[in-house]
Amino acid sequence: MTEAVLVLEDGRTFHGESYGAEGTTVGEAVFATGMTGYQETLTDPSYAGQIVAMTAPHIGNTGVNGEDDESRRMWPAGFVVRDPARRTSNWRSTGSLDDELVAHGIIGISGIDTRALTRHLRDRGAMRAGISTELNPGRLLERVTASESMKGADLAPSVSTTEAYVVPAVGEKRFTIAALDLGIKTATPRHLAALGVETHVLPSTATAEELLAAGPDGVFLSNGPGDPAAADYAVAAVQGVLDARRPLFGICFGNQILGRALGLGTYKLRFGHRGLNQPVLDRVSGTVRVTSHNHGFAVDAPLDRPTDTPYGQVEVSHVGLNDDVVEGLRCLEVPAFSVQFHPESAAGPHDAAPLFQRFVDLMEEARAGTASAGGPSLVVEHSTGEKN
Structure with missing residues (x-):
């Protein structure tokens, strides 16, 4: 050897x-x-x-x-x-x-x-x-x-798709979404497809106008690498989506981008969260989920009170039980929410998979004219049961 x-x-x-x-x-x-x-x-x-x-x-x-x-x-x-x-x-x-x-x-x-x-x-x-x-x-x-630090690194464009593509729904199509590919995993549109969602995946530098051009029912922000402080283009796109009050769901890097779009800060963690066994408290339901993580940066937001933003109040919906890191955001006046972990469960665990159903519920409420906020916590009985 x-x-x-x-x-x-x-x-x-x-x-x-x-x-x-x-x-x-x-x-x-x-x-x-x-x-x-x-x-x-x-x-x-x-x-x-x-x-x-x-x-x-x-x-x-x-x-x-x-x-x-x-x-x-x-x-x-x-x-x-x-x-x-x-x-x-x-x-x-x-x-x-x-x-x-x-x-x-x-x-x-x-x-x-x-x-x-x-x-x-x-x-x-x-x-x-x-x-x-x-x-x-x-x-x-x-x-x-002599090498560059991860702090300040803008890596999403280097891993994103360069051309838009479509992942069709399985069975009857119920909704169409635009996904901002900041480093998307294949399991994510697969989970959404099983729920009747057609996903149009766009490059990381897509603008709000491009994300909304086809009139999607919602917008998804994917996981991805690098420092969220360097991704101003994604922040601007998300602010345009929030202005349009289109239902929005972000995970991992997408959680950090939503945080920045709301005016919150981000910071680099000491050694990050990476693995399949991270306990997270859902503060709305009071339940604990074991979740999959891969992030070295986090959103800086108070845990004890909602924060006033240009888009209304936002609260911390999920907290990491190992170190009290912000693990989710829930907007109270616009239809947007996000989590820091990976609900697509690739690979495992499957505790958070129902969050995709929550996104579908939010789009359904918006179609009915009743959506106004990020909504309640994940609902376990909606799990697709899909195994990756």
Whole structure:
């Protein structure tokens, strides 16, 4: 096996073996706590520009397949695992993870103490890092410290579609929506399609006029990578949608963009939330959901009271139970709401899938002329039960 080295920007160094493609890469070192779902993680555009360390020790056991990809390619700058699977064992497998990493040019490292790396990132915060099979630690550190920070990075246009496309509804079409692709995952329009929604996916730089041109029943803001403070174009588009009082639902990066459009601030988290086991309190219903997360930035809003904005009052609808981070917004005077987590459940859990039904309910209310606000919390009995 080829030797590889991982160097953090503060000089911490880990020696291991190459896993995937060989070469040199730099990015922001983060950790993901999911025990499964590595294929969905690797194909999630929200991980663009990041070196992802998996905290679960055994990765690659079930191989890869042609059904679980969440986009057209793998996006992370690098991949870190402790014990890669020696062989795959799953009836759906069509290949091995290491071969797939090579095919997509993803440079990785294995055989390092990922527990020590995770503890270091929790203590010191997410930071720039590099993986190399060709540079010594000193030269790699120079490359890392010369690289760009995630703060201020505008990455959505680099992962978004360049041409609009349509995902048709399954069965009878009930509604049509425009989705702003900031890094959308394929599971999102699939969930909406199962509810009778036709999704028109537009590039990240689409204007409000372009989003509303076809007269959609609602507008969706997707997940995506980078710093929301750098995405002024998306903020302007969302403000135009809010001005038109069109029902709007945002997730992850879309939650942050809605927050900015309402006049709220955003900030970078110390090490972010990435994984499938994040507990979130729905403050409206008083229930707790275990949710899927992938974000390094968050909305800055008071938890103890609604906030006055140019679009009326907005309240924090969901809160992360690990650290009280804002996990959702609910507008009280315009039909808009958002959550920081991933309700499309790719990969799992499925607690938040009913939020898509809430979006459908909001569009139905708007069509009937009764919608005025982001509405109540998610309703569990509306879950599609779809498994990804």
